[in-house]
Every structure is written in structure tokens, then in C-alpha cells.
Amino acid sequence: MAALLNRLHHISLHVSNVEKVASDLVSKFKFRLFATRLTDRSRQLAFRKGAAVFIVNERQTQSGVRLNEELRLTDVYPRDPHRVNVGIYNQDDSMKCLYDISPHYPLDTVSNVCFEVEDVDRSFKALRHLGCNFVVPPTTVQDERGPVTYSVVKSIVGNVCHTLIDRTQYKGSFLPGFYVIENDCSLPEEDMSCPITHFDHITYVCPRKATHQVMSWYEKLFGFQRFFIKSNEDVDEGFVVNHEDVGLRLTAMEYWKCSKAGITLPSVDKKEPDCKFVIAESLPGQGRNQVDTFLEQHGAPGIQHIGLYTNNIVSTAHVMADAGVQFFSPPHAYYTEVGKQQEIEEAGHDPQLLAQNGILLDTDLCQDPSSQSASREKKRYLLQVFTKPIFAEETFFLELIERRGATGFGEGNIRALWRSVQAHMENQRGDSQGEGSLKIMQTGQY
Numbered sequence: 001m002a003a004l005l006n007r008l009h010h011i012s013l014h015v016s017n018v019e020k021v022a023s024d025l026v027s028k029f030k031f032r033l034f035a036t037r038l039t040d041r042s043r044q045l046a047f048r049k050g051a052a053v054f055i056v057n058e059r060q061t062q063s064g065v066r067l068n069e070e071l072r073l074t075d076v077y078p079r080d081p082h083r084v085n086v087g088i089y090n091q092d093d094s095m096k097c098l099y100d101i102s103p104h105y106p107l108d109t110v111s112n113v114c115f116e117v118e119d120v121d122r123s124f125k126a127l128r129h130l131g132c133n134f135v136v137p138p139t140t141v142q143d144e145r146g147p148v149t150y151s152v153v154k155s156i157v158g159n160v161c162h163t164l165i166d167r168t169q170y171k172g173s174f175l176p177g178f179y180v181i182e183n184d185c186s187l188p189e190e191d192m193s194c195p196i197t198h199f200d201h202i203t204y205v206c207p208r209k210a211t212h213q214v215m216s217w218y219e220k221l222f223g224f225q226r227f228f229i230k231s232n233e234d235v236d237e238g239f240v241v242n243h244e245d246v247g248l249r250l251t252a253m254e255y256w257k258c259s260k261a262g263i264t265l266p267s268v269d270k271k272e273p274d275c276k277f278v279i280a281e282s283l284p285g286q287g288r289n290q291v292d293t294f295l296e297q298h299g300a301p302g303i304q305h306i307g308l309y310t311n312n313i314v315s316t317a318h319v320m321a322d323a324g325v326q327f328f329s330p331p332h333a334y335y336t337e338v339g340k341q342q343e344i345e346e347a348g349h350d351p352q353l354l355a356q357n358g359i360l361l362d363t364d365l366c367q368d369p370s371s372q373s374a375s376r377e378k379k380r381y382l383l384q385v386f387t388k389p390i391f392a393e394e395t396f397f398l399e400l401i402e403r404r405g406a407t408g409f410g411e412g413n414i415r416a417l418w419r420s421v422q423a424h425m426e427n428q429r430g431d432s433q434g435e436g437s438l439k440i441m442q443t444g445q446y
């Protein structure tokens with residue numbers, strides 16, 4: 001019996017420079033810092049934009065010494081007034097990372113996707129019975145607003161873990177141990193020019209031929225279901241983009257609307273947006289590319305990017321670019337090519353506006369039996385734009401995505417992204433001639 005997931009609760013990052021990532025999330029990506037957990041041994045900051053929640057954890061070195069000891073977050077962010085009053089602090093000062101493990105990973109990484117479950121003990125027993133490796137057994141944390149129980153399980157993908165959490169008995173707005181500052185009137189109003197609503201998808205990078213194993217693991221243990229990116233996708237092959245310089249295999253899964261038996265869970269809010277999981281592996285016989293570079297630099301399979309859903313990608317990308325977010329842009333010819341220009345205009349967009357921030361558009365034709373037109377084809381659109389890597393290494397990045405009917409991923413967009421990344425990597429190599437061997441030595445140790 002698989003664990004029954006209700007919804008995605010948050011995604012955790014482990015970084016050495018919390019200030020830098022916190023400041024980027026707030027000033028560039030327009031997330032709001034809404035809760036903090038600042039103890040003598042740990043700093044955890046929670047950020048929200050719509051239903052998308054990131055917890056940024058301070059990464060520690062092997063010896064447990066902070067990497068940025070000279071920087072004091074407590075001077076920048078409000079102190080927790082409950083700190084001395086709430087019993088939890090006495091207990092959990094020894095726990096460096098609450099609701100997660102302290103991974104001692106040698107570089108910045110996004111490594112925990114936390115799901116809300118109905119019953120942590122039951123999930124723990126069911127998953128352990130199926131052979132899962134737990135790194136934190138069921139643990140209860142409480143403050144005056146009630147208890148929360150959680151447990152952390154290692155996934156089959158590289159350094160990725162999943163925290164399973166039950167907060168149904170908790171009356172507070174977030175999690176015990178965190179000081180919630182959301183209601184602080186000094187916080188700015190939610191920025192409606194960046195209408196990000198939720199996490200649309202999480203993309204894993206895996207080694208070649210590992211996709212099936214990953215998929216089976218998530219199907220068996222969490223009841224995930226295969227999601228076809230294209231209607232004509234081959235069950236075994238997945239969605240293969242194999243075109244000149246692009247060689248990528250994508251397979252997608254979704255969860256939570258249904259239990260394993262296909263029964264809709266009564267306690268799940270059906271209107272809650274779900275988050276897909278995409279598994280990407282590279283195909284052999286190509287040059288440097290985004291997927292192999294991730295594996296090389298991250299040192300293990302893991303989370304390569306997260307798609308943030310927005311209701312208005314043009315405005316969101318514009319505001320973020322103005323605030324300093326760097327997006328990949330395809331060559332300008334992408335927008336002036338006759339076919340593409342027409343496609344963009346047909347979708348009701350202005351090629352100039354999309355070009356300004358590198359927004360890509362793909363059209364998906366699907367059969368529509370209710371259509372009056374002779375062809376019975378309906379057009380669905382997908383708009384995406386990808387940021388440059390967020391950390392020092394060429395590993396993790398973010399994506400903005402707006403769906404106008406399209407549910408999968410666009411081959412045209414993927415090809416355009418792949419080429420922009422290749423051009424960027426070649427440029428960087430050109431800029432750092434002579435430093436190449438040093439870079440390999442530095443990343444090679446991981």
C-alpha cells in the first residue's frame with residue numbers, strides 16, 4: 001500500500017549563503033519572507049508566493065561550523081518574541097534542521113520536497129514495509145497551537161528526500177518552531193504584477209536509463225501516475241526530443257488527485273493545483289548539455305529546476321527582469337521568423353513583448369470534437385521562460401510557466417532552451433579560457 005499524499009507543502013533548499021538566496025527570493029523573485037526559525041545552531045527561513053513555499057536552510061560544513069559566521073541574519077530579520085517562552089526551542093536547539101535533515105552536501109542544492117499526508121505513522125509503516133529508507137522516524141513537534149508529526153524518507157533520486165507531514169491537528173498558520181511574521185504590518189502588499197500561484201512541476205535529472213526505476217519507485221510508494229506529455233508518447237520511451245543538437249528523454253508523473261486504487265480522496269481539495277514531476281535524462285551522442293552538466297556539477301541526480309506557475313508570464317518576467325533576474329533568451333531570429341511570429345500573434349501575444357524577456361511559446365494541436373471548424377482541431381498554448389542558474393554551479397534554475405490549455409511540455413520550447421543554454425555555456429568557456437582545468441578540478445571532487 002502506497003503512502004497517501006494530500007498535497008505538496010513546501011520545497012527545501014540547503015545553501016551556504018542564506019542571505020544571498022533570501023535576498024534573491026525577495027527582491028528578484030518577489031517571494032515574501034513569512035516565517036523564520038533562528039536558533040543558535042540553525043537558520044531556516046520560509047518564503048511564500050501564492051501557494052508556492054520554499055524553506056531556505058543554512059547549509060553547514062562537516063564540522064558543523066557555519067560557512068558565513070560573520071553574517072548575522074538575526075540583525076536583519078525580526079527576532080522571535082516566543083523564543084524564550086516556547087518550550088520547543090529548548091528541545092530543538094539540538095536539531096539543526098527541523099522538518100528535514102542537515103544533509104552536509106558539499107554544494108548548494110534543492111533536496112527536499114515535503115508532502116502533507118493523512119497519517120505519518122501509517123505512511124512510515126507502509127513505506128518501511130516496502131523497503132524505504134527513513135532518515136527521520138515519526139517525530140512530533142508542538143507549541144501552544146498544537147502538534148505536527150513528520151518523518152523524512154530518502155527518495156530513489158540522488159540526494160532528494162521527502163518529508164511527510166501531518167499538520168491537521170495544528171492550529172497555527174505554518175509549523176511549530178517557526179516564528180510567523182506574515183501578519184506583520186510592515187510587510188509590503190502582495191505584488192500582483194507577478195501573479196505566481198503555485199509550483200507547476202519539479203524536474204529531476206537522472207542518469208541514462210534510470211527513468212523506469214525512478215518512475216516505478218514513485219508509483220509503488222507514493223501512488224504517482226504516469227502523465228503523458230504528448231498524446232502520442234510511447235509508454236516505454238517517454239517523450240523523446242532528438243533533433244540535431246538536442247537529445248533529451250522526458251517522462252512525467254502526477255499525483256494526489258487519486259489514491260492508488262483510483263479513488264478520489266475525500267479530504268483533498270479538488271481545486272488545489274497539483275504539481276507534476278518530470279524525469280529528464282540525456283540521450284547519448286551529443287555535446288555539452290544542460291542535463292549532463294547538472295550531473296557533473298551537482299555530483300548526483302537531483303532537482304534540476306522548478307516551474308513556477310504564473311497567470312501572466314509577460315508581466316511576471318518583466319518585473320523580475322527589472323529586479324535583476326537573468327533569463328535565457330533565444331536568438332532574436334526566433335521571434336522574427338515568419339511562422340513563429342504568426343503563431344505568437346494567433347495566440348494573442350506581441351512577439352516584441354515576448355522577445356524582451358526571452359519568453360518562449362509553443363502551440364499544441366489537439367482534437368476537439370465539439371469544434372465547429374472543419375479540422376476539429378483546437379490550439380492550446382504553453383508559454384515558458386527559464387532563468388540562468390541560481391547557485392554558483394550550473395545546477396539549479398527556476399522557470400516561469402503559463403498554460404493556456406496546454407498540459408504537457410513543448411518540444412519547440414525545449415529545443416530553444418537547450419540551444420540558448422549551449423550558447424551560454426560556450427560563451428562562458430570562451431570567457432574563462434585557461435580556467436577550464438581549475439573548474440574541472442574543483443567540481444571533480446564531488
Ligand SMILES: O=C(O)C(=O)Cc1ccc(O)cc1
Pocket residue numbers: 203250278280290291307384399409410413414417
Ligand atoms: O520544458 C520543461 O519545462 C521541462 O521541465 C522539460 C525539461 C527538462 C530538462 C531540461 O534540461 C529542459 C527541459
Ligand SMILES: [Fe+2]
Pocket residue numbers: 201203305306307399
Ligand atoms: Fe520545466
